[in-house]
Amino acid sequence: MLEFDLFELTKATVTLLVGLTAVLASLGVILCSSPIYCALYLIGHMICLALLFLLYNAEFIAAVQIIVYAGAVMILFLFIIALLGGKKEVQEPSLERSLAVLFVATMLGELFLSATVGSTKPIEGGFDVETVAEVGGSAKAIGLELFSRHLVSFELASVLLLVAAIGIICLSKFSYIPVRRRMK
Amino acid sequence: MLDDVIDFLEPYTYLIIGSVKALIIAGALLGIVPALVWLERRLMGRFQVRLGPNRVGPFGLGQPISDSIKLLFKESIIQSSADKFLFHLAPAIVVFTAIVAFAVIPFGEPITVFGQEIGLWAANVDIGLLFVFAISGMGVYGMVLAGISSNNKYSLMGGLRSSAQMISYELTLGLAALSIIVLTGSLNLIDMVNSQNSYPNILIQPLAFLLFFIAGVAETNRAPFDLPEAEQELVAGFHTEYTGMKFAMFFMGEYINMVTMSALVTLLFLGGWNAYGIPVWPIIAFSGKVFFLLFVFIWLRSTFPRIRYDRLMTFGWKVLVPLSLLNLLITSVFVVL
Numbered sequence: 281m282l283e284f285d286l287f288e289l290t291k292a293t294v295t296l297l298v299g300l301t302a303v304l305a306s307l308g309v310i311l312c313s314s315p316i317y318c319a320l321y322l323i324g325h326m327i328c329l330a331l332l333f334l335l336y337n338a339e340f341i342a343a344v345q346i347i348v349y350a351g352a353v354m355i356l357f358l359f360i361i362a363l364l365g366g367k368k369e370v371q372e373p374s375l376e377r378s379l380a381v382l383f384v385a386t387m388l389g390e391l392f393l394s395a396t397v398g399s400t401k402p403i404e405g406g407f408d409v410e411t412v413a414e415v416g417g418s419a420k421a422i423g424l425e426l427f428s429r430h431l432v433s434f435e436l437a438s439v440l441l442l443v444a445a446i447g448i449i450c451l452s453k454f455s456y457i458p459v460r461r462r463m464k
Numbered sequence: 465m466l467d468d469v470i471d472f473l474e475p476y477t478y479l480i481i482g483s484v485k486a487l488i489i490a491g492a493l494l495g496i497v498p499a500l501v502w503l504e505r506r507l508m509g510r511f512q513v514r515l516g517p518n519r520v521g522p523f524g525l526g527q528p529i530s531d532s533i534k535l536l537f538k539e540s541i542i543q544s545s546a547d548k549f550l551f552h553l554a555p556a557i558v559v560f561t562a563i564v565a566f567a568v569i570p571f572g573e574p575i576t577v578f579g580q581e582i583g584l585w586a587a588n589v590d591i592g593l594l595f596v597f598a599i600s601g602m603g604v605y606g607m608v609l610a611g612i613s614s615n616n617k618y619s620l621m622g623g624l625r626s627s628a629q630m631i632s633y634e635l636t637l638g639l640a641a642l643s644i645i646v647l648t649g650s651l652n653l654i655d656m657v658n659s660q661n662s663y664p665n666i667l668i669q670p671l672a673f674l675l676f677f678i679a680g681v682a683e684t685n686r687a688p689f690d691l692p693e694a695e696q697e698l699v700a701g702f703h704t705e706y707t708g709m710k711f712a713m714f715f716m717g718e719y720i721n722m723v724t725m726s727a728l729v730t731l732l733f734l735g736g737w738n739a740y741g742i743p744v745w746p747i748i749a750f751s752g753k754v755f756f757l758l759f760v761f762i763w764l765r766s767t768f769p770r771i772r773y774d775r776l777m778t779f780g781w782k783v784l785v786p787l788s789l790l791n792l793l794i795t796s797v798f799v800v801l
Contacts, residue, residue: 286476316550316612323605343594351601351634355608355627362612362620419591419651 295335302328319357326350340419485586490563497719498528504762511766538708543615546705550613555710558606558717565599566720568592569727570654572737572747584747585654592653593641596728597634600683600721604630607685607702610714614705622701625691625773632780633682633689639788640676643669643795644732657736664735669795673733675788677757680725682780684718686761688768691776726757 305328308321326349333342426434473480502517502525509516520526542551572584589595604627611623645651647669648659666673682689693701703714730736730753737746744752771779 316547320550320609339589339591340594343591343598346598347594347601351598351604352631355604355631358605358608358612359624359627362608362624419594 298328298331315361319354319361323350323354338418340422481582489566489586493563493566493720496723497716498532500719502528507762508766535709535712540708543705545615547613550609554606554610554613555713558603559713561599561603562717562720565596566724568595571750588654591651593651597638601634611702616705618699619702619704622693622698626685626702629691630683632777633679636675636679636784636788637683639792640672641732643672643792646795646799653731657731660735660738664733666733671791675784677729680729681764684721684725687765688770689776690770691773722758722761726754729757730754
């Protein structure tokens, strides 16, 4: 009889593959020259992130990730690219490009350093698989946490978003000067 | 030898059952499309006082088969200015998301076969409703990509319209569903059906039902909200350049989405497979309700003219969204009190 646990093995393989795809997709976002394909790579990356959330039993976050980012935000990106007519950008070496490469290299170096110096620790919190199941699903657990311990910050964030939305409407809808002229 | 195989497979029974269920559901969904096309053409004929297809086979039942064969053998034309990869990808996305979204739809109580309890659903996930919204929301990409990759201004307009329309009406759809979620206290579709054992939700949430159904018609791009493919203005919208089977795949997606939307309305508002005293099998009750809603979809198409695009947007944002917010507010107040 075979000895290994097929379920765990499959899960580990799938996690690895999805993570690898996520990394490749994010590379595609910055390396691809056609804006439409960049946006598509970003969508692929977000779907991979949602799959990773799913593999770690965070169903609610996975669904929200897809609905908000892949479903709504990226559609607007594609919308704008389609309206502006995505042209392929010409690759030519310049000072800015070499600066950008230097910057990215520094960031990657920092990431590497921090990964080697201190090993990653699991986030300590009140929730693991058992407690989440006890509360009744990940959606409920997140709701309870969000609306009890983090209520003030949650409401502040929502007010911030509301202010931003009203600001956008004001900026795009009314120009300030014609309104004053009319008042004279 | 056979015993060894059975011993080896024993712990993975749930995997085998799951795969068989997935195959059956995907096959049935694909098979339902020609039937729906036939139904739509026959019913439209009746509504418009003409005959409809009646030459191929009894009642024209052979028509969908001959149509499918014709579409399969047609030459596939791709204009040279199109983006080949995206052009092929777009119809695949439409059909894929349509079938996957159906995966969490339950259509009956669990049945027992050979001592195994089998639920009549492909997957029973905790976040059922959100899953449907997430996956069907991804279906927009098929239309947008078809519009962009065709390199044609009519297709582009169709793609843009469809994305704007679907984003706008998704809001109403979600808010109307949210009032049912507030009532039930769960995102699980089976829990929702079980909470309607005594009476269906439509009796206490008629406004939410109306909003959900209108938004559902808009989400599936059906008339009177079929702006993305308005023939008189946009040739055929985002699928202008498509031929043969790829053209048919967009229609497969649309019809499967119609079935999914009808099933969702049934589960959320009409009590799912609860028959309320009428002695029929749960699955028959469920399919009856879904069939009736599909009939209404076709009825709407042959009754209402297409509405203008700016009116569509105004209607969505200034009428449906405030109404659904108000409905949600009132429902929440009643639930809390």
